Amino acid sequence: MSEYIIRTNNLNFQFNRQRKIIENLSLNVPKGSIYGFLGPNGAGKSTTMRLITGLINEQQPSIELFGKPLHQQLPSVFSKIGSIIETPTLYLHLSGADNLRIIAAIQKIDEAKIQEILELVDLKKFQKQKAKQYSLGMKQRLAIGMALLNEPELLILDEPVNGLDPQGIVEIRELLKRINTTKGITIFISSHLLAEVEKTCTHVGIIHQGKLRFEGAIQELSSVNSQILLHISVKDASAYLSVVSQLYPQVRMADAKTLEIALNNTEEIPLLVKNFTENNIPIYALIKKGGLEDWFMNITQKTNE
Template identity: 55%
Template structure:
């Protein structure tokens, strides 16, 4: 047997990424005339941090409730761990953790006793509590009542409750909502840590694009109940064949008019700032040189790219 072929074959099979969540033409509507989710087909790779993005009212929370069984899936369009979700309820809840609604904490109890209550309800070994508290960095406050916790600490305690059963899959709906910048960074670092150290697949919805960009390996973008994009961050960046720049220039409104007359697509962002759409980045030097030769007073040239820019392009179009 060719050893080289065997090693290659083993490597490919070992690292082939399977999907832990799959939906096939998932639909949901509260009334006949108002569709919330329309033909939604998503694929969440095992071991990923999957960011689920969309504007308010796009259907993110409804999708999360369908995936966690809070809202029944009548058409069996959802598969988790390779099997239909409906076939696995309620046993599947031992393999998933979820923070979909606001954290349900017992404020009169300590952080430790909140977790002890969950352990007893779910028949989980209480020995896991200290391990989870250490993971979310709340060991120092485990005997402190939850009502004395900051918002960020309460959020970490809620995540600890979701992690207590050692889930393979974690659902989080807007986990940094209402947190200050320091709290947001803490939650982001925690989720990356859980993903890398514990191998937990994380499905997270959020409207904070900068955090998703720093944290997620894969993203899905939804607007008006329809999927607009799914893939890696790199795939998203390469899917845009144009280049958008912002120039800070004197007499911006006059220059915008001249550029539009010459067939250049522009948008006046604010005083002295124009967004200009070019075909490629390679066109930037020639474009800027031409402006200067025509007497333009330029102060700054900024390439507009990144998740926020791509996101806005997708949902607007």
Template identity: 45%
Template sequence: MGNIIQIQNLNFEFSRNKPVLKNINLSVPKGSIFGFLGANGAGKSTTMKMLIGSIPDESGAIKIFDKNLAELYPDGFHKIGSLIDTAAFYDHLSGWENLLIISRLRNLPEPECERVLHLVDLWESRHMKMKRYSLGMKQRLSIAMTLLGKPELLILDEPVNGLDPNGMLEMRELLIKLNRDEGVTIFISSHLLQEIEKMITHLAIISHGEIRFAGSIKDLNELYRYDHIRIGLNNAPQFIVQIPESYSPKIIDSSTIEITAESKENIASLIKKLVLNDAEIFEIKNSAGLEDWFMEITKN
């Protein structure tokens, strides 16, 4: 499949002895929706600004489409759509007129504006003045601007920031549709794990300028699926002594034991053993795992 973005040993500092990025290594597979996750100030925006060349990559650590940025740009901008910070609009003009200005600057035909407005579901609102657009509509129009010219890669910095739950859902459905139907690779940053987790195929977690995890969602689930399993049963103290040390059993209260298991087979064999010893189990649930772990890594 190959990687569209390849970053090797990227370091960056704005002032001496204050590193912003420390030895960043990332591979973004072609066709993926890649989540770049971390708290505010972790280094996400700096990395993304370096990807689009607005902060120079002087060490040549970044390759996009197998080219160093110095040889990729400016021609490479035709293959990349990016949204860093928020897009600027002419509020007194309509959505259509705003798009038309961008497309003319880029020598793109007018039907291209129609195509992207249909993609982001704003065709019906195209003649509405920008000042009447909701935040969600503005974000969708911003995405439409990045889609002009059919880019192969989208680089989006916090596109769900500030959206209400409905706006987040619309954005998620739009990005999944672009990835699935148009084959666009999407590199998207966020500090909202729960929201972004529903659409991404791969991710990296950055904290204080360092990558703490990089891999597929499948890799992540394998790591964190079986932590903090809580078993609800009557008379927990009587049964905790029957649970092997390898499960790291802990009493939470008189009717709850927490364990960590290596696989679902481990959980099944433990439950079977407890039931054969007359344990009255009424609940099994995963009480923490990924969200707690993410908060632990990313909190400043």
């Protein structure tokens, strides 16, 4: 068995000759990981997921699932995969339990599995309530439960927290971690939310304009461009420059009333404020620039290659 559940080797896809939607995309999703596929809307995330799940045909063999070429495993590979691509499909006039019963009947799964799934997605006490009465977060959890009925080895979710309130986001995050740790299921999640991917995932790939810009463990992502820049507003930057340069040799004047200092991380900010106070340098404002968030925004807001 391959150490990777999903691999793409220079995957390309285009609807017309003018523009490639996916370009030379090589993903490596480790078995047992929660892999965050991160990028802005229109980056190519949904197209990639449709290719991986066979909803769109590859234009050349480039995708491996479970260590074997995808095109050699269709359609039998679907028995190993649970997925929600874009909007989950629910029978809103039926109860949560009956939604699961329909999927169980279609897939010839023992109905005894239903109560286990309801427990897992924390909907057991709402199982008789109609799905149309569920909150958006409950609907998402029910849809994930439906995708888990066949006990897949791989769960693929397209923007699972999109549109949810903060409580709903936390519930989905905790559910995904629980599925991963208790069931050993590899989870592949697309998202445009950097902060949520950082909290949920073990590995991440960042896509922009159809190209992979970064891939690695979440610890590697956190170390990327971690240095921050502080813009410090003072009354007269030139008057304080010589004093500050003794404490921070890398200081420079950004303008007549702003000093710019590079720090290794945000934990150094309180000490900087203390140093300025002890040297009688009043601070009127601090603006944090750089770091992981600015790095990500720089990547995803570029319009030109």
